[in-house]
Amino acid sequence: MNLDLSNLKEIGSSISIKKKVSLPAFKNYNQDIETPYLFDLELEIYNTDDYYVLNGSLAGTLIMFCSRCLEKFEYPIDVQIEEELAKKEIENPERINLNEIIMENIILSLPMKYLCSADCRGLCSNCGQNLNTGECDCDNTIIDPRLAKLKEFYKTDDNEE
Numbered sequence: 800m801n802l803d804l805s806n807l808k809e810i811g812s813s814i815s816i817k818k819k820v821s822l823p824a825f826k827n828y829n830q831d832i833e834t835p836y837l838f839d840l841e842l843e844i845y846n847t848d849d850y851y852v853l854n855g856s857l858a859g860t861l862i863m864f865c866s867r868c869l870e871k872f873e874y875p876i877d878v879q880i881e882e883e884l885a886k887k888e889i890e891n892p893e894r895i896n897l898n899e900i901i902m903e904n905i906i907l908s909l910p911m912k913y914l915c916s917a918d919c920r921g922l923c924s925n926c927g928q929n930l931n932t933g934e935c936d937c938d939n940t941i942i943d944p945r946l947a948k949l950k951e952f953y954k955t956d957d958n959e960e
């Protein structure tokens with residue numbers, strides 16, 4: 800989406816934008832993020848001496864893949880957008896690439912790892928079964944009491960982690 804600021808000539812003037820926007824799918828830390836829904840964009844743009852100052856928010860829902868169980872899940876966002884565009888760096892005030900600005904602000908707000916829920920149980924490391932949807936036949940969920948003791952031992956021995 801492009802922004803046309805050519806009619807925002809007067810220093811001190813501002814315009815406000817409130818609309819539904821679509822954004823392209825993107826990657827963050829090599830993970831695919833889908834954007835099938837429209838986002839609510841609210842933006843105030845001020846014309847100051849040397850800058851256009853953008854201030855607003857973008858709210859909506861991203862589709863992410865859980866880092867543990869690899870399932871898709873919805874991730875609501877409500878991102879502040881704050882940006883100063885130096886006028887001397889703007890090639891064409893009729894066509895300012897707003898997507899780029901929005902995407903930058905979204906990416907800054909995202910965590911490195913995405914979990915479908917804080918207690919996602921992930922996949923069985925043995926057979927790949929999604930443990931959120933059912934148990935598998937592997938015995939790695941049964942903790943041998945001797946192993947449990949050993950685990951306890953390592954915990955107290957190395958509590959830096």
Ligand SMILES: [Zn+2]
Pocket residue numbers: 865866867868869870914915916919920921
């Ligand atoms: Zn998950």
Ligand SMILES: [Zn+2]
Pocket residue numbers: 923924925926927928935936937
């Ligand atoms: Zn299994």
